[in-house]
Amino acid sequence: MEVIRVSMSKSVPDSTARAVRLALAGLGVGAGIGLIASIATSGLAVYFARRIVIPEQAPEELEILHVDGFDYDMRVQLAANEDTVVSGCYGLYFDSGAGHAQIGDILEYDPISRTVSREVIAVTSGDLRSARWGRWTGVFYPHPETLGLQYEEITLTSDVGELPAWFFPTSSEAPRDTWAILVHGRGGSRSEGLKAVPVLEALRMPTLAISYRNDAEVRVGNASRYGLGDTEWLDVDVAIDYALAHGAQRVVVFGWSMGAAITFQAASRGRNRRHIAGLVLDGPVVDWYDVLDHQARINFLPTPVARLALDMLTRPWARPITGLETPLDLNRMDWVRRAAELDKRVLLIHSDDDEFVPSGPSHALAAVRRDLVTMPKYDRARHTKEWNIDPERWNDEVASFIESEVLVNDSAAD
Structure with missing residues (x-):
């Protein structure tokens, strides 16, 4: 978000x-x-x-100062800010989103000139050398092709029309009947959830990365308005319909930022809510x-x-x-107030230094629903970048939660 x-x-x-x-x-x-x-x-x-x-395209306001080195040993010098001086692996969009680079570790930081040099792991599209402005993002994998995993382009159909999605069937000969649905945040795209796909592939879980109403690739004209989760959950139900029609018995729904607000509504209001076995929420909007x-x-x-x-x-x-x-019901989307109604197992991943979505409500929900909510501590990831600062830890925590809390009833259990 x-x-x-x-x-x-x-x-x-x-x-x-x-x-x-x-x-x-x-x-x-x-x-x-x-x-x-x-x-x-x-x-x-x-x-x-x-x-x-009103949906908007995030601006490219990060100055790209210099790029040097060869394609296999490239570095980029950027203006230093609260995002670019945090360790980890990130994405850098440029050329109005047409270009993308995977950015790695900090190589040099100059606090006097307020510049930082970082490793360029790969340029996935565009010409980074000619770019002058970019947008820092947690989207490390901009497209399934950068994952190197089997996938299919599919189209879901809801009451608002066609919704493009990516389906990852897994390469396993024994895929599970528990699927994952990936729901991105406000102003994002289905690329945001791709970071979760490798661990889900390792768990043999077929996965859908979905779009929903008001997305940039879905909206028509200037009339689109976000429902902040109060309307978009209907499209998660459509994704679950697809999963159930193609062999799923239950699903785990992942939600990033506003995607978590959407996920909460799908789990409490959706016609398929009984098929939701668990929620994994990253930087979630709880209130x-x-x-x-x-x-x-x-x-x-x-x-x-x-x-x-x-x-x-x-x-x-x-x-x-x-x-x-229709007006939004913000009270219906307050899950601290509605904590007693929660009936799904939840993994809450939320950094305490989140600059957009404060972690206080997540902690409050975890405190009052210890029976259902697991919340590991993060404190330096900023907003929805917990995977980016430590992919191995994020993958381990997601895998542990799913294996211990969700897959116990899966017919393909080991």
Whole structure:
């Protein structure tokens, strides 16, 4: 999930101003004054509310300073920031997402010039030498071909139309009847879940990496709005339908960031919820109120503005402003409040230095549901990059959880 950026120095866009006027006209002057204290305050609140639900492409704002070496021994010098000085293996998108490189260990860090040189493991697409700006990402494998594993391009069909997906059947002659469904986060793509595929292949678990409504490769025009999990879970049900129709008896659903909010809803509201044997959640949104309060703070939004923006997401009167077909039920997506209703075994992987989604609600859920929730400690991975800082540890913890908590009923058990 990318940060929700709100520029306090820019004027509110014309589309936002029109939304405010439309809402006020629809409500009547008295109701408008009662609900929105002033045009200035409401304009900023509208802007924040719309930024939360409108899909956007993350910008390429990381400066690529220099690339040297040969293809088999290449290094890249980058501007140093809180992400690029963390050890591990990462992805670097460039050329508006057309290029991608796999970035490895830190080779040199200069705190005075604020630059860092890192190993280039591979350039998977594009010409890194000519790139000047990029985007740091946890997506190490941008496409199944970079995994070197068998896969198929398939299409799922939901009420919103066709949803592209990748299916990994596993190379084992005895695949399990427990499948994995991989659900990426807000502003991401199905590539985000590919880091989980190698360990699932080792466990002989067929796997689906899915897209869902409002994804960049699915959305049509400018009308798309994220449901923050309150609507996207329907597409997880469709993925489970596919798995059940092709030999699965049960599934483990993986969710990253907002993908975890989607996963929680599929596990509690979906028609296939009885087939979900466990959840693996990375950097999960457990409580949207907590996340959006945090996003408001880091954007220096006054509390009244932030509260009004959240109110807009949940109220029918604000639909002309947000563009949502139906208001969001943020209480239904608060799993600290709903902890007693949890009935699935869960592995929570959430770093305490997560800069986008605070780990407090994850710890709270783990504390009150020790019977179902396993939560290992991470403290330096930032948002959804626990695999990136230590792939071996992440794989071991996922494998241990699945083998001990999920696969005990699998017909292909060893």
